[in-house]
Amino acid sequence: MLLPAWELCLYGLLTVGSHLYAFYEAHQVSRKYEAAMDRRFGLDPGTLFRGLKKDPMDFEWSYWVEWGRERILWLLAGHLLVSQMSRLLVEKYKPWCLMVYGMAACWLLLGIKGFAVILLHAAISFAVAQFQLSLLTWLCSLILLATLRIPAVEETKRRWYDTENEYYLLLFTVSVRCLFCTSFCLEYCWHAPAQKSSHSFPWMLAYVFYYPTFHNGPLVNFDEFSKQMRRQEAFSVKTNLIIFIVGIIRIFFWWCLAELMIHLMYIHALYSSALPLESASYWALGGLALAQVLFFYVKYLVLYGVPGLLLRMDGLKPPALPCCVSLMHSFTKMWRSFDVGLHHFLVR
Structure with missing residues (x-):
């Protein structure tokens, strides 16, 4: 039995409101200890968001973004060109x-x-x-x-x-x-x-x-x-172009969101320092914990979204992208629906 619409809206507003307030408190702690974090960890100057510094402490994100900019994105573009030409010819x-x-x-x-x-x-x-x-x-x-x-x-x-x-x-x-x-x-x-x-x-x-x-x-x-x-399917340049444009827009949005999170909240740097955590309010601690898992989720929307888009362009069906962790109430579901490809591998 579904809940009444007014009750669903109320729960939705409460969820979004609590998320935003917790993130605001985490942002305030980040601003308060910005100078200390910069001295200790060397915050990166903001590139996408001018005037803001960036938390560089998530190794995986920094590593793949750097490699992507240098070579991997160009090689993926080359794969896309070879794939589309071979499908066509x-x-x-x-x-x-x-x-x-x-x-x-x-x-x-x-x-x-x-x-x-x-x-x-x-x-x-x-x-x-x-x-x-x-x-x-x-x-x-x-x-x-x-x-x-x-x-x-x-x-x-x-x-x-x-x-x-x-x-x-x-x-x-x-x-x-x-x-x-x-x-x-x-x-x-x-x-x-x-x-x-x-x-x-x-x-x-x-x-x-x-x-x-x-x-x-x-x-x-x-x-x-x-x-x-x-499997050999009919190749449509128009259909593939639409898939590509929509996919690129979605990935760019997720990338901007991930970058915004580590510009506004120094999630990983603060977790490596005892003093800010000891003095932070419960709302700020909750905001930092929530931001940590949501950043992990958004990060993998990008890291798996790029190859997933190329799989679709090649006529293949990629594993489903991770589900939002804020919608999960069971860690069993978290495991099955976050890295779907790995879950299918283990089941197989």
Whole structure:
């Protein structure tokens, strides 16, 4: 039974009002301790919002925004161009065009050695999958992940790059690729010998080197990827253009909202300082806690929204974007509906 409309409106007003007041209190604390936070953490000068300083303490957001501006967005634009041209001209060979582009982008961004590491992981995983034992596939994946934490291997990989950020990019990419290799190899183990032709090593490479999901996900199971990639649909430039424009507007809005939050509230810097938290009111503490989880939500609308848009442009169905955490009353729902791709992977 639905609640009366007036009661729903009342609860909506109370929710929005309490959110805004809590954020206002958190903003006041941020302004009060701005000078102290700047001395301790070095607040960044505002770029999008002039006159405001920016909290740089969320490593994940700062890291991917920096890489996006430098190279990744340009490489994603290149993928979009190759994808649309292949859909228009050679739909049958689209997976292989995208595979070649993904391998070239990997080589360009991570270098020949980084490319070789990912290719080696894929080859080892595929070789182990020939035994058709799921347990052996899982053990192989765990061992490959464990090699990332061997000190001698870490130091060797660090020497390949000039900066720590480049090494971290390799580390993140290999970790995510390991999940994709696991998904492919498990499907290989589960399918009958007659279906092995659709689970060949070239198809594994097309899946592993698919560029929109290459560095940070979201995770797409191989069975979903292969079925949708094989499906040939009528290509409409007009429809794809509308999808692209609407998607770009939504992502730009989410990005602006995330930037506004860390310009108005120094969420992460304040959580690293005891004095402001001890002196803050309960409303301010609530506002900071709420802003923390909502920033995490908005951040992933951007980080998963960009590859999700490219998946749709390629004719694929991306995992659903995270649900708003303010609408959830159960942590079970939070897990299932925030990283939907990872949840589908675990269920599968």
